[in-house]
Amino acid sequence: MRRSLILGGVAVLVFPTAALAADGASGGWIGPFAVIAAGIGMAIAAGLCGLGQGRAVASAVDAMARQPGAAARIQTAMIIGLALIESLAIYTLVIALILLFVKGIQFS
Amino acid sequence: MEAIEHPPIFRLPGIPDHVTYTWLVMIILAAVTFAASRNLQLVPRGIQNFLEVVLAQFTQMIDDVTGHEGRRYLPLLATLGLFILTANLMSLVPGLAGPTGNLNTTAACAIVVFVAYHWIGARKQGLVAYLKHFAGPVPLPLKPLMFVIELISHLARPLSLTLRLFGNMVGGHILLAVIFLLMGLDGLIGWALSGSVVGAVVGGIGGAVTIVFTVGFLYPLKILVAFLQAFIFVMLTMLYISGAIEEADHHAEHH
Numbered sequence A: 001m002r003r004s005l006i007l008g009g010v011a012v013l014v015f016p017t018a019a020l021a022a023d024g025a026s027g028g029w030i031g032p033f034a035v036i037a038a039g040i041g042m043a044i045a046a047g048l049c050g051l052g053q054g055r056a057v058a059s060a061v062d063a064m065a066r067q068p069g070a071a072a073r074i075q076t077a078m079i080i081g082l083a084l085i086e087s088l089a090i091y092t093l094v095i096a097l098i099l100l101f102v103k104g105i106q107f108s
Numbered sequence B: 001m002e003a004i005e006h007p008p009i010f011r012l013p014g015i016p017d018h019v020t021y022t023w024l025v026m027i028i029l030a031a032v033t034f035a036a037s038r039n040l041q042l043v044p045r046g047i048q049n050f051l052e053v054v055l056a057q058f059t060q061m062i063d064d065v066t067g068h069e070g071r072r073y074l075p076l077l078a079t080l081g082l083f084i085l086t087a088n089l090m091s092l093v094p095g096l097a098g099p100t101g102n103l104n105t106t107a108a109c110a111i112v113v114f115v116a117y118h119w120i121g122a123r124k125q126g127l128v129a130y131l132k133h134f135a136g137p138v139p140l141p142l143k144p145l146m147f148v149i150e151l152i153s154h155l156a157r158p159l160s161l162t163l164r165l166f167g168n169m170v171g172g173h174i175l176l177a178v179i180f181l182l183m184g185l186d187g188l189i190g191w192a193l194s195g196s197v198v199g200a201v202v203g204g205i206g207g208a209v210t211i212v213f214t215v216g217f218l219y220p221l222k223i224l225v226a227f228l229q230a231f232i233f234v235m236l237t238m239l240y241i242s243g244a245i246e247e248a249d250h251h252a253e254h255h
Helices: A002-023 A030-066 A068-101 B017-037 B046-066 B068-090 B103-125 B127-132 B140-183 B188-192 B197-254
Strands: none
Touching (some): A030 A068, B068 B197
16 A cells, blocks of 8 residues: 555656657646645635634634624724734645746746 | 636737737727817816816815825826726737737836826925935934935835736736636537537537626626726825925924
């Protein structure tokens, strides 16, 4: 079981190289790994961004329920905070887009 | 991105799409404001009434954030807000391109903001006093360190403004493009029309679900995001301007 997993892992690591080497030098060996990295990175960023925004919204709703008079100001502050939190995930999105779509970057 | 997104219907050869559609946004805004202000009346009606409501929202927001002082910067803030909002909403119309879906447009807006709030702050307090505030209220040995840190944080502001607007818009566009690709003639609808029974059943139901999901959920979400990103851009600009001009009052009170 373990040996087959290791063999599979080695195969995954080796075969894109072999396939692309046979294919010609279109993008080099970095291409498949760039796709994997974009997917995994975006997943981590989206999940953690969701956690952070959830905490922020929970506190804001709590505060608005305790003090309905200040709801408008709290909402404004919450939206600004959410934008600042979300921009961190957006950075990862931009990096993922660069990895996926920008040709001609040679990571050698 | 070219691979999955359909090009806009109207293209000028040799000119990038976002430039063409930036001019379209400018034409729309100029035409609307010209039509509204051509025949000003004390009791506004029609399009003048609409624009007065919109600008009243901006003044309300400025009064809330920067106080009465900030009304002088209404032209900058309202222009930025209306331009970004129109561009965001235009990118949702099928067949048109959105200028804010391109990094150059958002970077131009952010650089204008960056230069403007430093200019306003330096004009308000004098250049030396303004630069002195970068060092912050810390003991003298720490001041160079604080100055460098503040400098980096100020340089990060236009970067984050640029990438936030661009990333939100482009992320939404790619999401819509992927969903359209799934349900288009290459996807579920094509499968439903292919003549096989399984394709008609699975592809038809899947296509119907995808269309309902897109029209009922994704498009309202995108409209919300368009308004929200324009609001956030203007709100952060307002906060930066108020930070640049308020430090003077703060300083004057304490000394």
